[in-house]
Amino acid sequence: MDRKDWPLFEIFIRPKNGLSHKHVGSLHAADARMALDNARDVYTRRGEGVSIWAVPASSIAASDPSEKASLFDPADDKIYRHPTFYDIPADVKNI
């Protein structure tokens, strides 16, 4: 099997129940099952996770870095979009 035949997978790990999957890195694998196995061996050896997602890198649509200004800069001066004007009850932990 030639390396060029092995597609790239992006790996997402959920550290524990209740949290969402986070991107941890990428790896090569011949198929999805092998990608999960490899991810288990490469990224969860020290008890990092309880769930793995492997996504073919080719399936990810990414924003164009050259459009950064038009996509993200307009959000900079709109502080009213942040919920900073509310009093948060002390018992509410995750917000």
Add this chain to the structure above:
Amino acid sequence: MSTDLKEALFAYTLRLGDSSLVLGHRLSEWCGHAPELEEDIALTNVALDLVGHARMLLTYAGELEGKGRDEDRLAYRRDVFDYRNHLLVEQPNRDFGHTIVRQFLHDAWAVELYGRLCASRDETLAGIAAKAVKEVRYHVRHSGDWLVRLGDGTEVSHAKVADALGRLWPYTGEMFERDEAEQALVAAGIVPDPAELKAAWTARVEAVLEEATLDRPADGWMQKGGRRGEHSEHLGYLLAEMQFLPRAYPDANW
């Protein structure tokens, strides 16, 4: 536990521990040499698991023996003739396909064995098995998947694993040998019956071989001797490397 039974259990755990240790070392030889980076990490992960099993088993063997030998003493201060591992696991690595076949033939046995040892009347052995079986279930999935991939892969990969299967098959009989001492352990409900183990192993192996489009070799003459310390020439070289440091610097700490 009677003295006879204790001696038999010592021999049994030593045999298991030695097989795990030797196979773990063989796999560790792949470190930095596996065909893919990810597979390099996978193989060394399995190697570490096996060395972990060896540590538990040899520690227990030393306690059963009662002569003050700990895991390190048993691992590093015995020569070839005192090792009791199966001949299968000391076979050198050759190519990746050969390693996968050796691993699968062993893993398919280990997963059936540890699964049954969880119900052992000996609590310590049952505890060790309960910990090991989780890891071994992953090992057999890993080696089995690879065997299917290579067997049902290209002409070259098929030819390589078919060749390895033919070379290694004569070493599989040893895993199901039995002697009087082991028979007593079976009768006491401490270890599973080798005949039952063989049936389960055969079913598991045949299913994967079929998926891998590989023919099951005929059961011909089987190699034996590991149980009595009669090993192939390969084990001496393996031990020389593995034992060098503790032999050269006895009782060193770092």
